[in-house]
Amino acid sequence: MNTSVKIAGVTFQNPVMTASGTFGSGLEYSEFVDLNALGAVVTKGVSNVPWKGNETPRIAETYGGMLNAIGLQNPGIDVFIERDVPFLRSFNTNIIVNVCGKSTEDYIEVVERLTKKEADLLEINISCPNVKEGGIAFGQNPKMVEEITSVLKKHAALPLIMKLSPNVTDITATAKAAEAGGADAISLINTLTGMKIDINKRKFLLGNKTGGLSGPAIKPVALRMVYQASHAVTIPVIGMGGICSGEDALEFIMAGATGVAVGTANFMDPYATIKTIVGIESFMKKNQIGDINELIGCVEENNRPFGGCM
Amino acid sequence: MNTSVKIAGVTFQNPVMTASGTFGSGLEYSEFVDLNALGAVVTKGVSNVPWKGNETPRIAETYGGMLNAIGLQNPGIDVFIERDVPFLRSFNTNIIVNVCGKSTEDYIEVVERLTKKEADLLEINISCPNVKEGGIAFGQNPKMVEEITSVLKKHAALPLIMKLSPNVTDITATAKAAEAGGADAISLINTLTGMKIDINKRKFLLGNKTGGLSGPAIKPVALRMVYQASHAVTIPVIGMGGICSGEDALEFIMAGATGVAVGTANFMDPYATIKTIVGIESFMKKNQIGDINELIGCVEENNRPFGGCM
Amino acid sequence: MNIVKQAAEVICNDQISEGVYDMWLKNMMISHAAPGQFVSVYCKDGSRILPRPISICETDRTNKRFRLVYRVLGEGTKELSRVKKGETIEVMGPLGNGFSIDRTGHAILIGGGIGIPPMVELAKTLQCKKTIVLGYRDAVFLKEAFEGLCEIVIATDDGSTGIKGTVIDAIREKNITGDMIYACGPTPMLRGVKALAEQLGIPAQLSLEERMACGIGACLACVCKSKDKDEHTNVNNKRICKEGPVFFADQIEL
Amino acid sequence: MNIVKQAAEVICNDQISEGVYDMWLKNMMISHAAPGQFVSVYCKDGSRILPRPISICETDRTNKRFRLVYRVLGEGTKELSRVKKGETIEVMGPLGNGFSIDRTGHAILIGGGIGIPPMVELAKTLQCKKTIVLGYRDAVFLKEAFEGLCEIVIATDDGSTGIKGTVIDAIREKNITGDMIYACGPTPMLRGVKALAEQLGIPAQLSLEERMACGIGACLACVCKSKDKDEHTNVNNKRICKEGPVFFADQIEL
Ligand SMILES: Cc1cc2nc3c(=O)[nH]c(=O)nc-3n(C[C@H](O)[C@H](O)[C@H](O)COP(=O)(O)OP(=O)(O)OC[C@H]3O[C@@H](n4cnc5c(N)ncnc54)[C@H](O)[C@@H]3O)c2cc1C
Ligand SMILES: Cc1cc2nc3c(=O)[nH]c(=O)nc-3n(C[C@H](O)[C@H](O)[C@H](O)COP(=O)(O)OP(=O)(O)OC[C@H]3O[C@@H](n4cnc5c(N)ncnc54)[C@H](O)[C@@H]3O)c2cc1C
Ligand SMILES: Cc1cc2nc3c(=O)[nH]c(=O)nc-3n(C[C@H](O)[C@H](O)[C@H](O)COP(=O)(O)O)c2cc1C
Numbered sequence A, B: 001m002n003t004s005v006k007i008a009g010v011t012f013q014n015p016v017m018t019a020s021g022t023f024g025s026g027l028e029y030s031e032f033v034d035l036n037a038l039g040a041v042v043t044k045g046v047s048n049v050p051w052k053g054n055e056t057p058r059i060a061e062t063y064g065g066m067l068n069a070i071g072l073q074n075p076g077i078d079v080f081i082e083r084d085v086p087f088l089r090s091f092n093t094n095i096i097v098n099v100c101g102k103s104t105e106d107y108i109e110v111v112e113r114l115t116k117k118e119a120d121l122l123e124i125n126i127s128c129p130n131v132k133e134g135g136i137a138f139g140q141n142p143k144m145v146e147e148i149t150s151v152l153k154k155h156a157a158l159p160l161i162m163k164l165s166p167n168v169t170d171i172t173a174t175a176k177a178a179e180a181g182g183a184d185a186i187s188l189i190n191t192l193t194g195m196k197i198d199i200n201k202r203k204f205l206l207g208n209k210t211g212g213l214s215g216p217a218i219k220p221v222a223l224r225m226v227y228q229a230s231h232a233v234t235i236p237v238i239g240m241g242g243i244c245s246g247e248d249a250l251e252f253i254m255a256g257a258t259g260v261a262v263g264t265a266n267f268m269d270p271y272a273t274i275k276t277i278v279g280i281e282s283f284m285k286k287n288q289i290g291d292i293n294e295l296i297g298c299v300e301e302n303n304r305p306f307g308g309c310m
Numbered sequence C, D: 001m002n003i004v005k006q007a008a009e010v011i012c013n014d015q016i017s018e019g020v021y022d023m024w025l026k027n028m029m030i031s032h033a034a035p036g037q038f039v040s041v042y043c044k045d046g047s048r049i050l051p052r053p054i055s056i057c058e059t060d061r062t063n064k065r066f067r068l069v070y071r072v073l074g075e076g077t078k079e080l081s082r083v084k085k086g087e088t089i090e091v092m093g094p095l096g097n098g099f100s101i102d103r104t105g106h107a108i109l110i111g112g113g114i115g116i117p118p119m120v121e122l123a124k125t126l127q128c129k130k131t132i133v134l135g136y137r138d139a140v141f142l143k144e145a146f147e148g149l150c151e152i153v154i155a156t157d158d159g160s161t162g163i164k165g166t167v168i169d170a171i172r173e174k175n176i177t178g179d180m181i182y183a184c185g186p187t188p189m190l191r192g193v194k195a196l197a198e199q200l201g202i203p204a205q206l207s208l209e210e211r212m213a214c215g216i217g218a219c220l221a222c223v224c225k226s227k228d229k230d231e232h233t234n235v236n237n238k239r240i241c242k243e244g245p246v247f248f249a250d251q252i253e254l
């Protein structure tokens, strides 16, 4: 049984990765999860200099989901390369570094520091709703997506994954823009911008007022966008948004994703990544599927006869 | 204690309405709910001629929400006026007729049939994701929103509420467009486009492939958009999306909504509308709020000192 | 009859076959349901927001009770199977139209798999001559509920009990005929029953299924294609939860 | 110590004061927790996806048990309050650093409201002279846990028991002094303790609270502002779930 997939020339032993920002750099979760078993560890966003993030509270629970406005707190690329890279390189898994910035120059600075020695792919977060400059501004405008993609492509030694925002009218426009700019892959979705109010205090629950909605609540929107995006481009798609199980992951794969990421589900269960991998494998075994690549994009139009679903 | 609000010159005894399509024309739920207690009954979408809707399955449950692709099945304006209007007019509540169409002419035809005798306000659904022509296409383009609003405004004897789609990059753009076109109010959000796949059959779960996501899962996105929209326009806003309780409704009111609608929650509990009204009243009593209008848009920036939420 | 939405006390909830559970609930109003009506069962877990439609298998008006027999399919029915005696669950009902009772002649009842439960109340109500044809994949359940009420014919896919084959095979093999067919089961079976009824020239009432949200006719989720225009929406669709779940076979497309 | 995430059996779960519950759970690993550590408690209801952080009140290593004392605040703790003896709940722990134990001199323990529980294990562990100042709005709970362990001073907002006022008022009124303060309670109280400690020149350890997602230091949700750059992210933030929840007062801003 083959569960390995290829994205931008890089082989992943299985399609299951961690979603950026939900797994740190793997250290904390390595207490629960053998990182060697993962397709890749996708790191928390890394910027050129340390970022201190937003005011607390940074998260709020919502019905079937959560809001976060961490604000990309991170130690900056120097500490990251010094401390996190050696730790991650001690495992037999791909490293995808998630990169954030407030300007094109910021992104370039980080991208240029990362070579085959430090990582396997780069994921460019142009869609974080929780920073004032840069971030989501890039991700909502197809022209800017294409531009930043092509600029970073010139500076990157590693394959580029552009991470798309779901807060757009037409996800196929930004997906195509990333492809046109030379992206090697796209990943989606980042979080949907949301809000929560504490009615007793008459205040926003989050320090940052708005936050990004993630978790199982958003899965149907994520799946639709992954389906649309993967049918709009020819580069591989990494799907995420509410994946909690092998079944969830298989929906994204059948919709057209080559890779999948588990994010918020780690908070619901620290073993979520491993359970997702095991779930995919047992589905394949049960259905005698020799190669997971057969499943990518296999969903068919619904021509079920009208009526009756017993 | 005053719970009454005014929208487009019409007085509502309280801000709580039904969300279009989740309450029929009130007949079925009148077995559980005294319609006299509601601020308004908002009807299922009505078109110029009968529509047969989409293939089944038309709904799918999702985590904390549901997808629907009913496809606006409705008996057409003739039957509606003959059968549903007399029924609804026998109650002491406002009638808001939700209008759908496949072309501007379709909308005009329905709008022209409805006068003060038949209804109190009109809600124009330019955001239904489940019909191929018209519907969402109008709702995602600010220019088209302004255009259809101003055309319908000319033909309408009743105040116009434009119902906005959340499947846009910038909700303030469509909100402002509706206002510029002469809308008397806006309502939001309609459903977020989503998808579900049956991995065993490798098929879309819905006959229509995609459907609209509603229910508590989407509340944070709805609330954010209601906040943004109500700060972008001066006309009243009717907020909806996942409201299940008085607390939920109060979040929308504090974010800036003058009215609120209860939709999917009716399926979770047929008494949901009444419970929402009672919940608002008891919050007002407990907090000694004499007039609900004091609460509209009262949410304040978060200047809570950093750290600690005990 | 009025529809109620209330908490109902669980009297018992026991597995009667692999993955099939038998639950009695206390509720006065619902115990007056007609054969073929159903209830909506609400989940306790908030992540599952829609109620599950389950047919009323049997009623006991004296003790104000009703019975559900259900198969564990997904998470909702799994949750239901874990509810313990003495706990309460929220239910809404009785819903739908139920079977039209024809008190004369010979009734043929046909139940396939988890479509068998509503046949119990029907068999108890029909006072005429009656035969029930029960179809199973393998394991037989609820057979004893029909003993003494009807002539019983069994068909199993694997031939482990009764005739090997479908309920249609059994009816043909046993040359069963009568004046009215009442059927509930998976759609392919109902299609077979519809064809058979046409061929034999017997009227047939079929109990249909569709995914539901409101359960009371408001949302238009659960329609089937109908011959006549439905008076509610003036199109050739009928609401399974309201005009159904039981329809005469010649009135609908399957 | 290793962190586990496991189902733990509920030994008991009883209300000990208006809205305050006392729960003992069975788990060998967590029964080895240090004073001031906490656990993440997972809800059963799927609509609540984040675990709830609750301090470990007391451990019983012999019987492999630990105790939680919690106040019903929202839906998650309400759900917890309904769990019955014999059922299991998912917990992760032990989490966080716990208090730094100073074995000499006179320890002043300060607990405010639902910040009192972790003081029980601490009082049991500290072998020096110790005074506990307990602050309540009105109803007193957990007082008996400290009897025989420490000198007990009580303050209530409404004056119904002990001194009328805050824990700070009580400390001033009683002229309590010592060599190390250990405190847990609402942020305004901790601010008062920090000021008092500075004024008296006594080091103070404060147990902080913040909304958490991962509970293990991965998501950076739960930070507080710190004097030193934290070595994890190289900014002046520390993770309450990992470097905390206990910090020396002079190391953080409140
Ligand atoms: C009128 C009617 C009567 C029924 N009577 C019985 C009965 O007596 N015994 C029994 O075991 N089953 C019966 N069913 C089927 C039963 O409703 C489903 O098995 C059940 O809803 C599955 O829920 P789940 O959470 O376990 O499955 P999931 O697949 O997890 O459910 C997800 C969603 O799909 C819906 N769904 C899934 N399958 C069906 C289905 N076949 N029909 C309608 N909705 C479905 C669920 O209600 C839920 O909203 C009946 C269905 C209808 C419409
Ligand atoms: C380290 C630590 C130790 C704690 N120890 C105890 C204890 O021993 N006893 C006790 O009663 N309470 C304790 N709390 C507070 C407890 O975590 C909250 O009361 C609880 O999470 C509320 O959950 P809920 O679902 O009832 O409330 P809701 O308000 O419905 O919860 C919604 C979300 O907000 C979070 N939340 C709400 N209030 C708090 C809070 N004060 N702190 C952190 N998260 C919060 C919840 O975890 C959840 O994610 C502790 C908190 C922390 C951080
Ligand atoms: C706490 C938290 C922090 C996140 N931080 C980042 C980040 O640094 N960079 C990024 O690209 N996405 C970030 N995300 C988005 C996730 O990677 C993911 O795209 C999103 O949460 C949807 O997936 P999920 O529903 O499985 O969590 C973060 C999400 C959460 C919940």
Ligand SMILES: Cc1cc2nc3c(=O)[nH]c(=O)nc-3n(C[C@H](O)[C@H](O)[C@H](O)COP(=O)(O)O)c2cc1C
Residues within 6 Å of the ligand: B019, B020, B021, B022, B044, B045, B068, B070, B072, B098, B125, B128, B163, B189, B190, B191, B213, B214, B215, B216, B218, B240, B241, B242, B243, B261, B262, B263, B264, B265, C213, C219
């Ligand atoms: C079954 C169903 C049918 C709907 N039909 C309509 C409709 O006819 N016209 C319309 O404007 N909105 C329709 N909607 C959208 C709702 O009115 C509402 O905007 C949306 O569901 C969000 O609110 P909720 O989460 O409270 O349901 C429908 C929603 C559902 C779930």
Ligand code: FES
Residues within 6 Å of the ligand: C211, C212, C213, C214, C215, C216, C217, C218, C219, C220, C221, C222, C223, C239, C240, C241, C242
């Ligand atoms: S389920 Fe709503 S109409 Fe039948």
Ligand code: FES
Residues within 6 Å of the ligand: D211, D212, D213, D214, D215, D216, D217, D218, D219, D220, D221, D222, D223, D239, D240, D241, D242
């Ligand atoms: S809760 Fe995730 S870092 Fe503390």
